[in-house]
Amino acid sequence: MQYLSADCIIPVSGEPCYDSVLAVSDTGTVEGVFLAGSLSDVSETIRHYNGILCPGFVNTHCHLELSYAKGLISEGNGLDAFVRQLETAKKSTSGLTIQMAIEKAASQMLQSGIVATADIANGNMTLDFKCNSRHYFHTFVEVFGSNPGYAAALFEKASHLKAQFEEQAMQGKVSIVPHATYSLSEELFRMVASAGPEHLLSIHHQENTDENLFFKNGSGAGAARRIMFNPDLPAYHGSGKRPMESIAGYFAPEQKILLVHNTVSEQQDIEFAENYFRHAYWCFCPNANLYIENRLPDISLFRAAGCHITLGTDSLASNHQLSILEEMKTIQKHFSEIPLPEVVRWGTLNGAEFLGLDGKLGSFEKGKTPGVVLIENADTQTLQLNPKSSSHLIIPADI
Numbered sequence: 001m002q003y004l005s006a007d008c009i010i011p012v013s014g015e016p017c018y019d020s021v022l023a024v025s026d027t028g029t030v031e032g033v034f035l036a037g038s039l040s041d042v043s044e045t046i047r048h049y050n051g052i053l054c055p056g057f058v059n060t061h062c063h064l065e066l067s068y069a070k071g072l073i074s075e076g077n078g079l080d081a082f083v084r085q086l087e088t089a090k091k092s093t094s095g096l097t098i099q100m101a102i103e104k105a106a107s108q109m110l111q112s113g114i115v116a117t118a119d120i121a122n123g124n125m126t127l128d129f130k131c132n133s134r135h136y137f138h139t140f141v142e143v144f145g146s147n148p149g150y151a152a153a154l155f156e157k158a159s160h161l162k163a164q165f166e167e168q169a170m171q172g173k174v175s176i177v178p179h180a181t182y183s184l185s186e187e188l189f190r191m192v193a194s195a196g197p198e199h200l201l202s203i204h205h206q207e208n209t210d211e212n213l214f215f216k217n218g219s220g221a222g223a224a225r226r227i228m229f230n231p232d233l234p235a236y237h238g239s240g241k242r243p244m245e246s247i248a249g250y251f252a253p254e255q256k257i258l259l260v261h262n263t264v265s266e267q268q269d270i271e272f273a274e275n276y277f278r279h280a281y282w283c284f285c286p287n288a289n290l291y292i293e294n295r296l297p298d299i300s301l302f303r304a305a306g307c308h309i310t311l312g313t314d315s316l317a318s319n320h321q322l323s324i325l326e327e328m329k330t331i332q333k334h335f336s337e338i339p340l341p342e343v344v345r346w347g348t349l350n351g352a353e354f355l356g357l358d359g360k361l362g363s364f365e366k367g368k369t370p371g372v373v374l375i376e377n378a379d380t381q382t383l384q385l386n387p388k389s390s391s392h393l394i395i396p397a398d399i
């Protein structure tokens with residue numbers, strides 16, 4: 001048995017603990033969190049850490065395959081410019097550079113305390129890495145295409161990619177997911193939904209106001225891109241509804257779904273999704289939102305509605321690092337009223353619940369193997385993070 005103490009332990013399953021000790025078996029199984037005074041007859045030494053201990057982080061939105069684009073995309077120019085710059089950057093990058101960037105990004109991600117990741121894949125660039133990694137990945141094979149004539153071919157290609165990941169990747173599961181509310185034909189949406197509600201879904205949602213305009217009346221930058229890539233398609237004049245209201249009907253209410261970004265979501269969008277889906281999860285990637293759009297979702301709305309919130313890093317194309325702690329720091333900086341234990345819950349247990357891994361990950365409950373993260377340089381009394389706060393994994397998870 002290993003005994004670890006710290007200035008504060010956030011078990012997630014309960015209130016923050018002071019003067020306490022986390023007992024973990026040599027294989028990483030949690031025995032419990034105990035008051036230091038109750039362990040006087042323990043003969044093993046208690047290792048003390050300056051800082052906060054919490055369970056391993058779960059990253060519910062990442063694009064490891066875009067790691068090569070670190071620093072290549074200029075900040076604050078909006079999603080449309082981001083997508084166009086990324087296309088250009090990809091053409092001038094070799095396969096070897098992409099592979100090396102994936103390995104480097106993933107190893108830094110693991111060191112920062114992330115123990116499970118939901119990772120978007122548009123191709124097989126991350127396959128070699130995932131074949132050799134013991135890290136848990138849920139791979140979301142992403143499809144998009146507005147032209148109904150290509151739907152069958154696009155879905156077949158995605159199914160092939162899904163099979164590759166299922167056969168070869170060491171850990172994790174795979175599902176085919178829609179890229180965004182506005183980028184699939186009805187036919188393609190129906191093919192994605194045909195897998196059934198037991199397959200996890202993730203979708204980019206309301207990343208900017210263009211998405212609302214697209215459905216409102218067929219205007220905005222997303223509509224312009226649709227015409228540019230599909231000049232033969234008839235003009236789209238919108239559904240007159242909000243984005244999720246326009247597409248939710250393709251999926252069963254029991255579909256477990258992760259809505260990613262939600263930067264411009266309003267009360268009515270939250271209410272609709274919460275009422276329609278029994279298992280809606282809302283993923284925030286605040287650093288990517290600042291990088292691309294220079295704005296943040298109104299997180300207070302989601303808290304007030306009792307939403308299940310998770311955290312993601314998005315990719316190095318739109319972030320300076322893949323670290324859940326850095327996302328937590330940005331949330332605390334802009335929403336100082338949100339207590340750290342709540343944000344830690346978003347970055348651990350809620351993500352584990354979405355991925356169906358909460359039996360093993362997400363909290364210091366007896367029998368779980370969530371890994372242990374040390375957060376240093378934080379105020380352990382007020383539980384405030386600051387720009388110097390850092391995190392690293394001190395005990396790996398076992399999934």
Ligand SMILES: [Zn+2]
Pocket residue numbers: 061062063120204260314315
């Ligand atoms: Zn994304």
